[in-house]
Amino acid sequence: MDYISTRNASLRVSAAQAIATGIAPDGGLYCPAALPALSAAELERFMNLDYKSRAAVILGKFLTEFSAEELQDFTQQAYADEKFGGADTAPVVSLKDGKHILELWHGPTCAFKDMALQILPYLLTASLKKIGEQRTACILVATSGDTGKAALEGFSDVPGTKIMVYYPAEGVSPMQKLQMTTQQGKNVQVIAIRGNFDDAQSAVKRIFTDKATIDKLNAEGMMFSSANSINWGRLAPQIAYYVSAYCDMVKSGAVKLGEKVNICVPTGNFGNILAGYIAKQMGLPVHKFICASNSNNVLTDFFRSGGTYDRNRPFYTTTSPSMDILVSSNLERLLFLVSGQDSGMVANLMQQLSETGKYTVPESLSAKITADFWAGCCDDAKAAQTIRALWDGEHYLADTHTAVGVRVYEDYRAETGDKTPTIIASTASPFKFCRAVVEALGGTLENDDVTQLDVLSGMTGLAAPAPLAALAGKQPRFDLTVDKESILGTTDLLSAL
Numbered sequence: 191m192d193y194i195s196t197r198n199a200s201l202r203v204s205a206a207q208a209i210a211t212g213i214a215p216d217g218g219l220y221c222p223a224a225l226p227a228l229s230a231a232e233l234e235r236f237m238n239l240d241y242k243s244r245a246a247v248i249l250g251k252f253l254t255e256f257s258a259e260e261l262q263d264f265t266q267q268a269y270a271d272e273k274f275g276g277a278d279t280a281p282v283v284s285l286k287d288g289k290h291i292l293e294l295w296h297g298p299t300c301a302f303k304d305m306a307l308q309i310l311p312y313l314l315t316a317s318l319k320k321i322g323e324q325r326t327a328c329i330l331v332a333t334s335g336d337t338g339k340a341a342l343e344g345f346s347d348v349p350g351t352k353i354m355v356y357y358p359a360e361g362v363s364p365m366q367k368l369q370m371t372t373q374q375g376k377n378v379q380v381i382a383i384r385g386n387f388d389d390a391q392s393a394v395k396r397i398f399t400d401k402a403t404i405d406k407l408n409a410e411g412m413m414f415s416s417a418n419s420i421n422w423g424r425l426a427p428q429i430a431y432y433v434s435a436y437c438d439m440v441k442s443g444a445v446k447l448g449e450k451v452n453i454c455v456p457t458g459n460f461g462n463i464l465a466g467y468i469a470k471q472m473g474l475p476v477h478k479f480i481c482a483s484n485s486n487n488v489l490t491d492f493f494r495s496g497g498t499y500d501r502n503r504p505f506y507t508t509t510s511p512s513m514d515i516l517v518s519s520n521l522e523r524l525l526f527l528v529s530g531q532d533s534g535m536v537a538n539l540m541q542q543l544s545e546t547g548k549y550t551v552p553e554s555l556s557a558k559i560t561a562d563f564w565a566g567c568c569d570d571a572k573a574a575q576t577i578r579a580l581w582d583g584e585h586y587l588a589d590t591h592t593a594v595g596v597r598v599y600e601d602y603r604a605e606t607g608d609k610t611p612t613i614i615a616s617t618a619s620p621f622k623f624c625r626a627v628v629e630a631l632g633g634t635l636e637n638d639d640v641t642q643l644d645v646l647s648g649m650t651g652l653a654a655p656a657p658l659a660a661l662a663g664k665q666p667r668f669d670l671t672v673d674k675e676s677i678l679g680t681t682d683l684l685s686a687l
């Protein structure tokens with residue numbers, strides 16, 4: 191199967207090339223040239239498979255240069271029981287009123303990023319081999335918190351790779367910072383940038399395009415690569431868990447095979463929900479996608495306004511920081527898919543976005559989009575109420591991001607009367623955003639995040655995930671903070687790894 195750039199449909203590469211390079215040279219995102227099909231008979235066969243095998247089959251449909259054995263081997267290692275707390279890699283917890291919570295945070299860093307970043311290192315190193323690349327891949331990551339730790343954990347001590355993560359000194363939670371700065375591994379480096387996430391992101395983009403730095407690295411046998419969600423190797427593994435969740439719901443009797451479900455996703459960069467949309471295009475029976483945002487509701491306005499995307503607005507720091515984002519990069523892939531691969535139109539809209547911060551899609555396109563998507567948003571106060579109500583009413587503990595999804599789903603159900611069973615993506619462990627969750631339950635705050643794990647455990651009787659509990663008392667290995675102007679100099683550290 192070939193991959194084409196969203197900005198130039200005549201630019202075609204193999205899956206291995208798409209994964210190894212991350213982004214198309216024209217700045218577009220790689221998309222499959224045609225989406226593979228998923229039949230009802232196949233879904234039925236999935237019933238008796240575990241998550242690892244379901245994921246290997248789904249990945250095989252997209253990564254045709256990889257053998258079935260290769261992919262089985264990768265999913266067995268990436269989703270090993272000891273890394274995901276058991277064989278139930280992504281369990282579905284069914285609650286009242288049509289809510290089926292798909293828990294995507296049982297991996298080593300306690301957020302859904304692990305579902306893709308545990309397997310990406312296997313896909314990336316195999317892709318480099320397949321295209322005959324001999325150089326060491328240097329993965330650069332700009333993070334607002336969760337991606338950085340998940341990428342470090344995935345690439346730590348993976349032969350043929352080095353990884354350097356840049357995080358905004360003022361923009362991550364104490365827990366996220368401690369997770370990153372205590373990372374083990376000989377090939378890892380973690381650096382704080384003075385400024386916010388946008389500063390970190392644009393500084394990293396500068397490295398990627400700096401010719402002198404690229405040449406210097408090349409001379410030392412190294413090349414740059416990316417682990418952000420623009421990389422197809424991160425999106426493909428996410429398609430599998432929607433298919434798997436549907437199978438689990440059929441098995442539990444929540445739906446009959448072939449019956450439709452809704453999918454509701456707390457959304458930032460639009461990667462997670464897009465993976466669900468692709469599953470539907472392949473044949474998964476889905477009625478509506480519910481796109482849930484926090485106060486940074488640029489996507490809510492996009493879907494509700496009939497297709498005007500406008501990032502010119504205030505940026506809010508919320509209790510769901512992984513969704514604090516104003517440019518949702520994977521929306522570009524949706525426009526490309528829904529328009530029947532109209533790369534000229536997509537290139538034009540993306541140029542408008544970079545020049546004016548806004549664009550409006552043609553009416554015919556917006557009609558097609560709203561047939562599949564419903565959107566809503568939820569502020570911090572409502573998210574906190576939702577955490578409290580879920581705990582008091584159903585004894586289910588949700589994190590702040592998941593709470594945004596649950597609340598927007600409740601609004602959807604009230605507004606439309608649609609009672610279709612709904613998969614709600616739960617994207618992080620409540621213990622990862624402990625402070626806000628303790629507050630939502632009416633608890634008292636301590637200053638130290640790690641201490642608060644005990645507070646939340648005490649209030650709920652639930653145990654904190656082992657990887658978070660293990661952070662207590664750990665000494666940070668990395669304490670370098672730089673100005674964004676001096677970021678190019680930090681690439682010297684790659685040679686030393």
Ligand SMILES: *Cc1c(COP(=O)(O)O)cnc(C)c1O
Pocket residue numbers: 301302303336337419456457458459460461462463512513591617618
């Ligand atoms: C990254 C993240 C999101 C947003 O996912 P997108 O794919 O960017 O839409 C939501 N919740 C958590 C906890 C995350 O880490």
